[in-house]
Amino acid sequence: MNQVKAVQENRSNGAGMATTASAKRGSFRWVVLGLIFVIWAIACADRANLGIALPFMKKEYGISNTEAGMIISLFSFAYGVVQIPAGLLYKRLSDRVTGKLFPVFMILTSVFTGLMGTTSSVFLLKLYRVGLGISEGPLGIGCTNIINRWFPAHEKATATGLWLTASKLGPLIVPSLCVVVIEIWGWREIFYVFAIPGILLSVLWLVTVTNTPEESKFCSKAEREYIRTEVGLVVEPAKASPLQRSDNLGWLDKVIRTRKVPQLSTLRHVFTSWNVLGAAIGYGCMIGITNIFMSWIPTYLVEVKGFTSIKMGFLASAPFLGAVLGNLIGGLISDRLLGKRRKPLMMLSAFGTIFMMLALVNAPDNSVYLGFTLFLAGFIVSAGFGGYAVYPMGLASKSVYPVSFGIINSVGQVGGACAPLAAGMLLDAYSWSAVFTYMGCSALVCLLILCTIVEPVIADDKAAKS
Template identity: 50%
Template sequence: MSRSHLGSPKDEKPSKFRWVVVGMIFLVYTIAAADRANIGVALPFIRKEFEMSNTEAGALISLFLLAYALAQLPSGFASSRFGVRKILPAAMIATSVFTGLIGTIHSIVALKLYRVGLGIAEGPLPIGMTTTINNWFPAKEKGTATGIFLSAVKFGPVIVPPICAVIIAVWGWREIFYFFAIPGIILAFAWYWLVTDHPNQSRFVNKAELDYITADSSQPRTETQAPTRPARNFKTLDRFIRARRVPELDTNRKIFTSWNIWGCALGYCFQLGISSVLLAWIPTYLITVKNYSLVNMGLVSAAPWVGAVIGNVLGGFLSDRVLRKRRKPGMMLSALATAGMMYLLINSPADPLQYGLLLLLTGVLLSVGYSSYMVYPMALASKSKFPISSAVVNMGGQLGGAATPFITGLLLDSLGWNYVFMFMAISSLFSFVILLTIAEPLGLEEPQSTTSAN
C-alpha cells in the first residue's frame, strides 16, 4: 500500500490523480496514433521515389495493421501476467525506434519490414490503455475515460497532416519519421514514473480517491450495477438492445466461447476497417481526385479526425451519463449513420470547405459509438481476465483495419472510388446487423455456488 494511503483523514478531498493518468493515456496514444498515421501523408511522396500500384500501396498499409492485430492476444496475456507498467514503456520505445527507421529506407523491402516491426511494437499499447482505465476508474466514469483515450486515436491524425505538410515543404518526407520518433521515448519514461498498474500502488493517490475508485468493486457487481439503471426509463430501448444480466467471464475458456465478445469484435472489425480506409487513403484521394494543393490536403485530411475527437468524447459522456452505462446504442447509431455518410461521399462537393465539413460530420458520427467497443468487455469480464477480452475485441477490429486498405487498393485498380465508398457503406450495415445479436449487459448473474452457500 502506498504511503499516501496511511493515516489519511476521513474528510479529505479525493486527489483526482486518475485524470492525470487519463491525460497521460491521451498523450501517449496521440503520439502512437501519429506514428501510424504519418505514412498516409508521406505515401504519395514515397510512391514518387519507389514505384508501386494502388494495390501494393494498400498492402503496405495493411502490413502494419496485420502485425498490430496479431500482436493483440500475446499482448493481452503479457499485460495480464507482467503488468502494464513493465510492458507499455518498452512498447513505446520500440514504437519510436521503428518510426525513425522508416525515414532511413532505401528499398520497399525495408519499408515493409519496418512497418511490420512498428505494428508489433504498438500492439501492447491499446491493451495497456484499456486495462489501466479498467483499474483506475469506477464503472460510471469508464465510458468517459475511454472516450478520451480513443479520441487520442483520432487526434493523432488531426495534427499529422498539417505538421507533415510543413516538414515536407521545408525538408522532405523522410524527416517526418525522424520528427515523430522523439516524443514517444520521452513519454515512455514519464509513464513509468507516473502511472502504476493499480491506484493503490500510486504515491499520488490518497485514500479518498482510492475509496471512490474501488467503491463499485468493493461490493458484489450483481448488487451495484442494476440499481443504477432504472428499467422504467429505458424499457423500449432495453428490449431493442437485448439488455439483460450476463454471466461473468472469469476464465479464458469463457472469454473465447462468448458470442458477446466475438460479436463485439466483429462489429468493431467493420467499423475500424472504415476508419482505416479514411486514415490511409483520404490524403491520396484529395491530391489525385480532388486535385487539392498540399496545404488544402493537409487541412481537409484533418477534418474527419477533428470530428472523431468530438464524437469519441461525446459518445463516452452519453453512454456514461445519459444512457447510464448502456454501450450498444452508441455503437448501433454509429453503424447506421456511417453507412449513410459513406453514400453521401460518393457525390461529395469539390469545394475544400464544404468537403471538409462533410468529413468532419462523418468523423463525429463514425466515432460517437467508437469508445463503447472498448468499454463493452469491462461489464462482462473479471478484472483479472479483462486484458484477454479486450485483446480479442481489439484483434477483431485491427484485422478489419488491416484488410480494408488492401481491399481499397484492389477496388481502385479495377473499379474506382465510388465502389470504395459503397464498400464502406455496406460494411457499416453489416456491423449494425451483428450488433443486434449481442446482449447489453445490465449486470452479472448471481453465481450458482454463491446462491447455494447463502
Template identity: 50%
Template sequence: MSGKTSKYRWFVLALLFILYTVANADRANIGFALPYLRKEFAMSNTEAGAIISLFFIGYAALQIPSGFLVKKFGARKMFTLGMLLTSVFTGMVGMANSVFALKALRMGVGVAEAPVAIACTATINSWFPAKEKGTASGIFLAGSKLGPLIVPPLCAWIISVWGWREIFYFFMIPGMLLAIVWFFLVADKPAESRFVSAAEAQYIANETTDATVKQNQGNKREYKLWWLDKIVRAKKVEPLVSSAQVFRSWDIFGAACGYFFMVGIVSVLMSWLPTYLVTVKQFAIMKTAFVSAAPFAGTVVGNFFGGWVSDNVLNKRRKPLMMITALSTTIMMYSLINAPADPYALAFLLFITGVLLALGYSAFMVYPMGRTNKETYPVAFGIVNTGGQLGGAGAPLFVGMILDKFNWDAVFLSLAIGSLICLAVVATIVEPVEDPLERA
C-alpha cells in the same frame, strides 16, 4: 497522501490521452507520406495498400498475446516497452531504401504498438469506477483521433521544409520521452501509486458501497428508456471470470466482428484520404492537409460526446451508440459517392462523418469491461481489438485492389456495405446491465 483526497486518476487519463495521440500519429503519418513514397518507389495501388495494411497485420497478430502479457507482467512494464519500440521502428521508416524495407518496418511498428493499446485500456479499467469508464474511454480514444488530426498540417510543413523521411525522424522523439514518464508516474493499480490517496483508491475499488447502491437506485428511477433496453437486448449476465469463458463468449467475438468494420473504415480515412484528395479532387498540399484533418476533428468531438452520453444519459449502456454509429456511418459513406468538389463543403461533410463514426467507437472498448472482471478484461479486449485491427489491415489493401480495377465510387459503396454488416452483427450481442428496465 493518505490524509488527502486526490484525483490522480484524471492525471493518468490526461497522460494516456497525450500518449495515445502520439502513438496514433506514428501510425497515421504514413498516409500523408504515401504520395511522396510512391514517387520515390514505383508501386501500384495494391502495393501501396499493402504497406498500410502490414502495420495492422502486425498489430492484430499481437493483440491476444499482448492481452496475456499485460495480464502477467502488468500494464506499466508492457506499455513502456511497447511505446519505446514503436518510436524506434517509426524513426527507422525514414531510413528505408526499398519497398521491402518499408513493408518490414511498418509491420515492426504494428507489432511494437500492440501491447500499448491493451495496456492503455487495462489501465482505464483498473483506474476508474464503472460509472466513469465510458467517459474515460471516450476521452482516451479522442487522443487516438487527435493524432491523425495534427498529422496532416504537421507533415505538410515538414515535407515543405525538408522531405518525407524527416516526418518519421520527427515523430520518433515524443514517444520515447513519454514512455519514460509513464514508467515512473503510473502504477498498475491505484492502490500501488504513491500519488493516490486512500480515499481515491477506495472510491475506485469499492463500487458496491451503500452510497453507490443508493446512487444506482436513483439512476434506475431516472432512466426510463425501457424500450431501448428491449432493442439492445439488455439483461443481467454473469461476468466472464476465466480466459476459457472469454474465448467461448459470442458477445466478445460479436463485438470483435463489429469492430472489424469500424476500424477498417477509420484506417481507410487515415491512410487513403490524402491520396484521394490529391488524385481525384486535385487539391494542393495545404488544402489536402486541411480536408484530411476534418474527419479526425469530428472524431475527437464524437468520442468526447459519445463517452459522456454512454455513462450519463444511457446509464452505462454501450450497444445503443454502437448501433447508431454503424447505421449513420453507412449513410455517410454512401453520401461520399457524390462528395462536393469545394474543399470547405467536403471538409464539413467529412467532419460530420467523423462525429457520427466516433459516437459509438469507444463503446467497443468499454463493452468488454461490462462482460468481464478486471483480470480477464485484457484478454477479452485483446480479442475485440484483434478483430478491429484485422479490419484495419484488410481495408486499406482491399481499397488498393478496388482502385486498380474500379474507382472511388466502388470504394465508398463497399465501406457503406461494411458498416451495414457491422450493425447487423452488433445487434446480436447482449447488453450486460445490472438492472435491465421493463415496462411497469
C-alpha cells in the same frame, strides 16, 4: 417513527460523507489519464503519418495502389495478431511487471517510426511497418487495462472516450504538421520528427505512474477507495467490473436486447462468448472505415480532387476533428444519459455511417462542402467507438478483461487491416465510388452483427458463458 428518523439520519450522514470524500480524495487518476492521452495520441500519429507521405512514396518507389494498400495493411495485420498474446501477457504477469512493459513498447514504437524514414527499398518499408505494428500492438491493451484499474465503473466510459479521443487527435494534427515538414525537408523527415516525443514520454511515465493506485505515492487513500467503488463511499469487491443497471429505458432496452448475463471469469468463457466475438467483428468493420480515412483520404484529396498539399493537410484533418468530438460526446452520452449502455451509440454510429458514405460517393470538388462532409463522417463513425473498449468491461471480470479486450481488438484490427488493401485493389480496378460503397457496406455488416449481441447486465452468477 424512530426507524424513519434513523433512516433519514443515515442518509444525511451518507451525503455528508460523500461531500467530504469528494473534497479530500484528490484526482491523480485524471493525471494518469492525461499521460495516457498524450502517449496514445503520439502512438496513433506514428501510424497515421504514412497516409500523408504515401503520395510521395508512391511516386518515388513507383508502386501501385494495391501494393500501397498492402504496405498500409501490414501494420494492422501485425498489430492485430499480437492482441491476444498481449492480453494473455497482461493477465499472467504481475502489475509491477506490466507497469514497466507499457513504456518499453512505447519506446519500440518510436524506434520503428524513426526507421521508416531510413528505408531504401519497398521490402524494408514493409518490414518496418510490421515492426511498428508488433511494437504498438500491446499499447492499446495496456491503456485499457490501466483505465480499468484506475477508474470506478461509472467513470470508465468517459475515461475511455477521452483515451479514444487521443487516437483521433494524433491523425488530426498529423496532416498539417506533416505538410510543413515535407515543405521544409521532405517525406522521410516526417518519421524522424514523430519518433522523438514517444521516447521522452516513456521516461516521464516510468518516473510518474504505477500500474495500480495502491502502488502510487501520488494517489490518496480516499481516492483509492473511491476508485474501488461504484458510488465512492463503500468499497466493493475488486473481483470484477460489473455494470449494474437499476433503471429501465423501456423500448430502447428491447431494441438493444438488454439481458442479465453471468459474468465471464475464465478464459474458456471469454473465448466462447458470442457477445465478445460479435463486438469484435463489428469493431473490425468500423476500424476498417477509420483506416481508409487515415491512410487513403490524403491521396484522394491530392490525386482525385486536385488540391494542393496545404489544402490537403487541412481537409485530411477534418474527419479526425469530427472524430475527437464524436469520442468525447459519445462517452458522455453513454455514461450520463444512457445508464452506461454501450450498444445504442455503437448501433447508431454504424447506421449513420452508411448514409455518410453515400454522401461521399458523389461529393463535389467544393472544399467547404467536402470538408464539412468529412467532418460529419468522422463524428458519426467515432461516436460509438468508446463502446467497443468499454463493452467487455460489462461482461468480464477484471482478471480476464485484458484477454476479452484483446480478442475484440485483435479481431477488430485484423478485420480492419483488410480495408486499406481492399481500397487499393478497388482503386486499381474501379474508382473512389467503389471504395466509398465498400465502406458503407462495412457499416451495414457492423449494424447487423451488433443486433445479435446483448447489452449486458451482470447476473448474480459468478461466471458462465454468454
